[in-house]
Amino acid sequence: MTMTEILQFADQLIFAKKGKHLDDLQESIIKGIWDGKSYQEIAEECNRSESRVRNIAAKLLQLLSEELGENFEKTNFRSTFNRLNISSSQNQNICQNGNHNFNYSPEILYNSKQNNQEQLNNALSKSVYHDLTLAPKIINFYNRESELKALSSLILDNNIRLISVLGLSGIGKTTLVKRFVDLHLEKFEVVIWKSLKYPKPLELLIDDLLNTCEQESKATRDDKLKQLFDILRDKKCLIILDDVHHIFTQGEFSGQYQSVYQDYQNFFKIITETEHQSHLILMSQEQCAEMECLDGELYPIKSLKLSGLEDREILSEMGLKTDQDSGLKLIERYQGNPMYLKDVAVLIRDVFDGNVADFLAEDGLVITKEMQSHFNQLFNRLSPVEQKIVVELSKFEQPVSREELRQHLDLSSIDLINGLQSLQQRYLVSKIKTDPILFNLSLTFKEYLRKLKPL
Structure with missing residues (x-):
């Protein structure tokens, strides 16, 4: 086995047992043991204490021993893995057999007493098709348990299709979404993760989906759609489309x-209007009409809107010197956005x-260089009406009413109304339900705009 295969195998096994992926230190320990390095050498390379490395290594070896029915020790680690001749795959909870992907039970796949081809084939009774090539690996999952529970309920309990x-x-x-997939992969026969960051026409996307399910695409678009929906009806499918906002037009209202x-x-409408047993998850920075429905009784559509995190645990892996008060202030200042906090953490460590x-x-x-670049792209996506509104809003220290905005902007009433709605659908402007409304x-976007030249 290669080092990559060893790490994939160990990661899959530990995730199946503990619900967590290998962290950087655990990976370094496995690599070091495989290469025959001493615990002191591993500790020096990782800048950790030898006692900590020994402790974590002991737990890893014990877990492998218990799960594989073998006595794993540092001295026999490499030879035992080579003797077991265990095959793994890139995707979690999947093994490959010929040209097909199959779900597996870790206890069956990893038990050396059962690990022969005939028994494995008997245990793997149903073929599945999984393409998670573009899905990220999640190591840390912070304080999203309520949102995870809500997402699980929408899909597994309420059968919401979009x-x-x-x-x-x-x-x-x-x-x-990736955390949900990690926890529930075995519940779906088809799981496909696609990104629309560099979008392609729908017909080509359908070709990709059919290809993953090992079906040759028909000639016409209508026939391809029928092929796909036959799969959605016959199999329990989960299709994830990330970065959906890239199919929307820059310089116009959202969606x-x-x-x-x-x-x-x-396509999104057909997903909701056609009877099938599958689910489509859309991830986007912008909302469009197809992403929310006022009549939940008629159309199985739901939106899950994420706000910032408020848990100091998000700072624990960033190497910052913080107490409870300063940590909470930092999170509040950057609205609990993990991407902003990671950018700022690098700056705080460096300076x-x-x-x-x-x-x-x-x-x-402080707006970092990375945040500045991100906000430049975001500002350029706005319509001219939205740009005028956000620049004017950035001049106020406190929230303002629509009437007060109208007095400062040369915009028609309908443009102002549509602009405010669109900015809310981009999650840049929030509404406060007072009288008047x-x-x-957004605080960080406001600070960015204050540094812009006037329009």
Whole structure:
């Protein structure tokens, strides 16, 4: 076995047992043991204490011994793995047999007393088709248990066919959905993860989906759609489309399809209107009409909107010097957005030697270079009406009413109303239910806009 196969195998086994993937230290320990290094050498390479490395290594070896029915020790680690001749695959909870992917039971696949081809084939009774090539590996999962429970309920309990997971970039949409997939992979015969960051026409996407299910695409688009929906009816499928906002038009109100991708709108509608047993998850920074339905009784559509995290645990792996007060202030300042916090953590380590209190003493909210680049792209996606609204909102310290905005903007009433709705659907503006209703601009985006030249 190669080192990559060893790590994949160990990661799958530990996830099946503990529900957590290997962390960086565990991977380094496995690599070091495989290469015959001493615990002291491994500890020096990882900048950890030898006692900690020994402790974690002992737990890893004990878990492998219990699960595989073999006495794993540091001295026999490599020879035992080679003798077991265990095959693994890139995707979790899947092994390969010929040209097909199959679900497996870890106890069956990993038990050396049963690990022969005839018994394995008998245990693997139903072929499945999984393509998680573009899905990320999730190591840490922070404080999203309620959202995870809600997503699980929508799919597993309520059989909702179209689910949109929405929120600002970096808020944790992809992490949440991947966590759900990791926990429930075995419940689906087909699981396919696709990204629309570099989108393709719907017909080509359907070709990819059919190819994953080992079906040759028919000639016409209608025939291909029928093929796909036959699969959605016959098999329990989970299809995930990430970065859906890239099929929308830049410079217009949110959720407006580019002409070349207009077919996606009809496809999403058909998903909800056709009887089948499968599910489509859409992840996007923008909401469109197909992602939410006011009549839940008629159409099985639901949206899950993510806000920022408030748990200090998110800072624990970032190497920052923080107490409870400064940690919570940092999270609040950057609205609990994991992507913003990771960018800021790098800056705090580089310039402030990891001291969060010193960083917070700076005058004003710091926008990193990475955040600046991200906000530039986001600002350019807005329509001209939205750009005028957010620039005006950035001038106010407190939330403002629609009437007050109208007095400062040369916009028609309908443009202002549509612009405010669109900005809420981009999660840049929030509505405060007071009398009158007030509108508030995202704090980090406000600070970015204050540094822009006037339009």
